[in-house]
Amino acid sequence: MMSKQIIRTLMVETPSIPGNLGKVATTIGLAGGDIGEIQTVKVGPNYTIRNITVQVDHEEQIEELADALSRLDGGIRLHAVSDEVLHAHEGGKIHMKSKVDLQTLADLRRVYTPGVANVCRIIEKEPDKAKIYTSIGNSVAIVTDGTAILGLGDIGPVAGMPVMEGKAVLFDQLAGINGIPILLNTKDPDEIVRTVKNISPGYSGILLEDIGSPHCFEVEERLKKELDIPVMHDDQHGTAVVTLAATISACKSAGIDLKNAQVGQIGLGAAGLAISRMLMAYGVKDVFGADKSPDAKVRLANYGGHPVDSIEMLMNTCDIVIATTGVPGLIQKQWVRPGQVILALSNPKPEIEPEVALQAGAAYAADGRSVNNVLGFPGIFRGVLNAQSSEITHPMLVAAAETIAACTKPGDLVPHPLDLNVHKMVTEAVERVAVQDNRKVEYTCSL
Numbered sequence: 537m538m539s540k541q542i543i544r545t546l547m548v549e550t551p552s553i554p555g556n557l558g559k560v561a562t563t564i565g566l567a568g569g570d571i572g573e574i575q576t577v578k579v580g581p582n583y584t585i586r587n588i589t590v591q592v593d594h595e596e597q598i599e600e601l602a603d604a605l606s607r608l609d610g611g612i613r614l615h616a617v618s619d620e621v622l623h624a625h626e627g628g629k630i631h632m633k634s635k636v637d638l639q640t641l642a643d644l645r646r647v648y649t650p651g652v653a654n655v656c657r658i659i660e661k662e663p664d665k666a667k668i669y670t671s672i673g674n675s676v677a678i679v680t681d682g683t684a685i686l687g688l689g690d691i692g693p694v695a696g697m698p699v700m701e702g703k704a705v706l707f708d709q710l711a712g713i714n715g716i717p718i719l720l721n722t723k724d725p726d727e728i729v730r731t732v733k734n735i736s737p738g739y740s741g742i743l744l745e746d747i748g749s750p751h752c753f754e755v756e757e758r759l760k761k762e763l764d765i766p767v768m769h770d771d772q773h774g775t776a777v778v779t780l781a782a783t784i785s786a787c788k789s790a791g792i793d794l795k796n797a798q799v800g801q802i803g804l805g806a807a808g809l810a811i812s813r814m815l816m817a818y819g820v821k822d823v824f825g826a827d828k829s830p831d832a833k834v835r836l837a838n839y840g841g842h843p844v845d846s847i848e849m850l851m852n853t854c855d856i857v858i859a860t861t862g863v864p865g866l867i868q869k870q871w872v873r874p875g876q877v878i879l880a881l882s883n884p885k886p887e888i889e890p891e892v893a894l895q896a897g898a899a900y901a902a903d904g905r906s907v908n909n910v911l912g913f914p915g916i917f918r919g920v921l922n923a924q925s926s927e928i929t930h931p932m933l934v935a936a937a938e939t940i941a942a943c944t945k946p947g948d949l950v951p952h953p954l955d956l957n958v959h960k961m962v963t964e965a966v967e968r969v970a971v972q973d974n975r976k977v978e979y980t981c982s983l
């Protein structure tokens with residue numbers, strides 16, 4: 537089975553006779569379509585028009601499905617097929633909006649010249665006041681060079697913009713942060729570091745996104761050292777946080793002792809190496825790792841993990857398997873061991889569909905849509921911005937992971953990504969650790 541990636545909305549009219557909607561649903565199901573939302577558009581005296589969202593594997597299935605619906609009798613009519621995903625992207629997903637009402641000349645003088653000059657002088661004298669009198673304190677740059685956009689590879693920064701805008705939407709709606717996409721027309725680590733440093737005065741945090749390995753490691757390390765605002769590569773640490781949370785939940789439900797479990801990581805790039813490091817730092821004794829790149833395996837070994845040469849062997853020996861290769865269908869179903877936990881996290885398509893892994897005997901299985909760094913980065917940044925912290929530390933990430941695991945309902949691996957309470961709890965957990973760290977620094981400085 538493949539992941540159903542193509543989403544279309546079908547506008548269907550059904551005469552008001554019981555069973556008609558059922559006929560439509562069965563026809564869609566028989567043509568291989570998964571029904572998502574059903575929205576009633578119009579209820580007339582004799583008919584109802586509904587928008588039915590359908591997910592399918594291939595474009596051709598939409599045509600088959602439309603044909604099958606058109607053949608239904610009894611007055612059922614398919615009015616339109618629309619691509620809601622493309623539609624939602626028309627004109628982009630974000631815009632910059634002013635917070636002030638500009639109605640009168642007095643307003644103009646207050647928010648712009650000449651009033652603004654005095655605010656500039658105040659900030660010139662006390663730069664910290666920029667946090668009070670500008671949006672800088674609530675703004676995070678979402679920086680990409682376009683080299684590892686999801687699992688689509690090096691498709692360039694402009695093609696990656698829809699993902700960056702998506703991250704900005706999540707920052708805004710889940711954490712009230714202004715996330716500003718920054719597209720870099722360079723892949724050179726020196727230039728990336730120089731550029732990000734040069735634009736950093738306008739931000740209180742830097743989220744590095746979809747920057748490929750291995751240069752992402754150097755870029756993040758250097759920026760963390762050279763900037764005094766929090767920097768986090770989402771694909772490394774945001775992913776590691778959520779994966780640790782999912783692993784804790786899975787082990788709890790399956791009765792596996794995580795620290796003594798054999799964990800296998802397939803793909804040791806940005807996400808995979810960070811997940812391995814996070815699990816080892818959490819106390820997992822045995823982390824095995826496979827990658828087609830010998831250098832990636834050396835990196836794992838340098839952090840104390842055990843490189844292996846075959847994915848099949850890793851599947852054969854590990855209790856928990858995590859995959860972040862970007863290669864759909866890489867894990868064959870006959871490799872799945874009964875009782876295994878499988879997190880196939882590549883987007884947009886996983887290494888094995890969760891349903892296939894479960895049918896093959898896995899105890900728990902998930903893909904990158906549910907185990908997704910959306911549960912991590914908004915609350916992590918909200919927490920450090922609230923605490924005015926200059927960095928994101930390992931204890932903050934562990935606190936975020938444990939909070940996500942604690943918010944997970946029994947039997948699930950992670951909470952719902954849009955549960956605002958979860959993002960609030962992550963924020964508070966990170967902020968608590970950050971405030972303690974700030975106090976330690978103040979105490980040390982006063983000694």
Ligand SMILES: NC(=O)c1ccc[n+]([C@@H]2O[C@H](COP(=O)([O-])OP(=O)(O)OC[C@H]3O[C@@H](n4cnc5c(N)ncnc54)[C@H](O)[C@@H]3O)[C@@H](O)[C@H]2O)c1
Nearest residue numbers: 686687749803805806807827828861862882883904908909
């Ligand atoms: N669910 C999430 O929240 C989440 C977060 C980050 C990344 N991801 C996904 O993980 C995937 C990788 O992202 P990344 O940023 O780590 O990319 P990356 O390019 O840094 O890493 C990919 C790694 O996989 C290895 N690889 C590729 N093909 C392989 C194969 N056939 N066998 C073994 N190893 C192979 C590469 O050598 C590389 O080391 C992407 O699909 C991305 O969408 C998901």
Ligand SMILES: O=C(O)C[C@H](O)C(=O)O
Nearest residue numbers: 686687746771883908909
């Ligand atoms: O963007 C996502 O959905 C998660 C992650 O950052 C990825 O690159 O796949």
Ligand SMILES: [Mg+2]
Nearest residue numbers: 686745746771
């Ligand atoms: Mg990403």
